[in-house]
Amino acid sequence: MSNNATESSGGVQSVDRALTILEVLARRGELGVTEVAAEFGVHKSTAFRLISTLEGHRLVEQAGERGKYRLGIGLLRLAGATTARLDVVQEARPISKRLAADTGETVNVAVLSESSALYLDQVAGSSAIQTHNWVGQHIPLHATSNGKVLLSGVPDDQLDDVLHELPAFTGLTVTKRSALRHELEVVREQGYAVAVDELEEGLTAIAAPVRNAHGDVIASISVSGPTFRLDEAKTKEVIPRLLDAAVEISHRLGWGHR
Incomplete structure (x- = not known):
């Protein structure tokens, strides 16, 4: 597989994971980075990067409890x-x-x-x-x-x-x-x-x-x-x-x- 194909596949997987994070948050209310990592079987750094991207678009936001995230006002x-x-x-x-x-x-x-x-x-x-x-x-x-x-x-x-x-x-x-x-x-x-x-x-x-x-x-x-x-x-x-x-x-x- 070419580098472009690999990057494209990785990009699609990241989008899929990000959307799934939103769906899980909609069901469970709040999640921490460790829980997200466990949910997808990925390293905590990967989970943090996904959440940070969503947070940058205000699709998720930090909850009152430190380290927890919930759906953000960007979705509204x-x-x-x-x-x-x-x-x-x-x-x-x-x-x-x-x-x-x-x-x-x-x-x-x-x-x-x-x-x-x-x-x-x-x-x-x-x-x-x-x-x-x-x-x-x-x-x-x-x-x-x-x-x-x-x-x-x-x-x-x-x-x-x-x-x-x-x-x-x-x-x-x-x-x-x-x-x-x-x-x-x-x-x-x-x-x-x-x-x-x-x-x-x-x-x-x-x-x-x-x-x-x-x-x-x-x-x-x-x-x-x-x-x-x-x-x-x-x-x-x-x-x-x-x-x-x-x-x-x-x-x-x-x-x-x-």
Whole structure:
């Protein structure tokens, strides 16, 4: 076996052991390094290294008794993020169905995921004969209406941390940061984003922000379809319906008052 293969195997084994430590802690509450070493039949230094790595990510923390460890608050953060996404999908689904029925086009719900937009849910409208299923896929932020809405919720001084390269997908893709920043200002002012032929030629999408109880942009909802159908006139018809849907979902998540 090559050195690379050996290192890869060892890495997978370490990940497996680390995850098992979390499972054991979930069952038993607290464990010391000696107990972890005995559980896996490894040297105490190996057990300590695994626990230290988990502690560095706040997945475990030291208990009151010296030398004992328990599950950390980092797990709550991960669980909270998952719960929040599930809440968005649950609250948005009936409204997405109604919006898809009213417009005849495909409705998508997306969230920011590091440097891309992650599609959480999709409802096909009656006009969509055969639509691509985007659920679970990551799409570029700068070339999509959902992405621009999600970026509009990122503070200006943090945009460079989220945005890296701005590749061109069509001749209409925005590839200059200055132009994109200007577009985001417009999105914030008007409350929605439109992308025409920017990710794919012949594809138009309009998106609006979904907010949480604090008013933060936590997701986006979009209506998309062929550019020949979602022309300027149809887009103007869709925008108020889309905005109403985004506001209704936001209200369901605790934003504002009716």
